[in-house]
Amino acid sequence: MKEDQKIPNPVVRRLGLYYRCLNKLYDEGIEYVASKDIASRLGIKSSQIRKDLSYFGEFGKRGVGYNVENLIKKLETIIGVDKNWNVIIIGAGNIGSALVNYPGLKKEKFNIIGVFDADRSKVGKKIGKLTIQHISQLHEFAKKNIIEIAVIAVPENAAQMVTEELEKLGIKGIVNFAPVKLRTNIPVEEVDITLSFKTLAFKIGREGSR
Amino acid sequence: MKEDQKIPNPVVRRLGLYYRCLNKLYDEGIEYVASKDIASRLGIKSSQIRKDLSYFGEFGKRGVGYNVENLIKKLETIIGVDKNWNVIIIGAGNIGSALVNYPGLKKEKFNIIGVFDADRSKVGKKIGKLTIQHISQLHEFAKKNIIEIAVIAVPENAAQMVTEELEKLGIKGIVNFAPVKLRTNIPVEEVDITLSFKTLAFKIGREGSR
Secondary structure, X not given: OOOOOXXXXXXXXXXXXXXXXXXXXXXXXXXXXXXXXXXXXXXXXXXHHHHHHHOOOOOOEOOOEEEHHHHHHHHHHHHOXXXXXXXXXXXXXXXXXXXXXXXXHHHOOEEEEEEEEOOOOOOOOEEOOEEEEEHHHHHHHHHHOOOOEEEEOOOHHHHHHHHHHHHHOOOOEEEEOOOOOOOOOOOEEEOXXXXXXXXXXXXXXXXXXX | OOOXXXXXXXXXXXXXXXXXXXXXXXXXXXXXXXXXXXXXXXXXXXXXXXXXXXXXXXXXXXXXXXXXXXXXXXXXXXXXXXXXXXXXXXXOOHHHHHHHOOHHHHHOOEEEEEEEEXXXXXXXXXXXXEEEEEHHHHHHHHHHOOOOXXXXXXXXXXXXXXXXXXXXXXXXXXXXXXXXXXXXXXXXXXXOHHHHHHHHHHHHHHHHXX
């Protein structure tokens, strides 16, 4: 892969899907897999899968397919999941709590190392093994810990201010659950839960109208 | 829009984004908007926006743009958000609780009317205004209420069994938070929180390597 090559976001998202699928195959003891088998498991066209993987110089052998273990290792390097990521969560509400307790993140090497909130009545309480800290302690915490990713799970009106604070602390990326577009130069992934519901509603509506 | 026309999923997702953006513009008192203004707010190419909207017979006037209010109404009909949707949640863990308390869903007319769990120690407890019911009560509940959408927020190993139960009850669509591909004929929207983190990690990794 060329270092300066820009990988489109949809491809990046699919790489995550392939990675998860390949890990399941590996767990099932499967050594080689054809693109059409990955395709049927994920509901993605096999031509698309071959195209995505060829991006990274991976080509399945005709009649044999891809070596599952090799492909996992290759994807781990590309996706960056071979690395451990230190994550903090700003906002100890429902979403923040759900994330701390979500086993999938730790499994994928996203380690939540701190949770912060502006509400002093929450400070000192525990979510899982973590104690909620006041947001004013973040600066001190950042001096003592390497933080790579911050999750914004605060109300809409506080999100931009928090972002600017995170930028000052040298955070490398943000996952944003607040329903607002952040102005920042740091890479941001927006998560909008309602979009999944709207997409589903649209699908149901279309089915119903036939 | 032709009734039998298949709208690709990425377009459907963008319609949700346009809808949200247009509502903000409306709140700001803006009457007309050019595709390039929507584009700069959302980080989507204006040519893409014009193409997506032309799908539905909407064309902005040269030099004037789109009428914001009309376009909102049109999108509401298309997306199905002019309708109220009754939603139940299966699994009263962190994700289930976060959804019940997430104001965005109600705002978009997704009304959560019931929460169910298999854990009897949770039954009778409250999340927001809802009382957690035992999963065995679901059948009776479905007789008395119209349920359109079910959220699966149960552990991976229970998800398929729950899906089959929902199918029997005539649920129209599923939002699935369990990390497993469901076998069903009902429309499903998969939500994988870890994918946002992986995509972000990939972006950070790429930036870092430059």
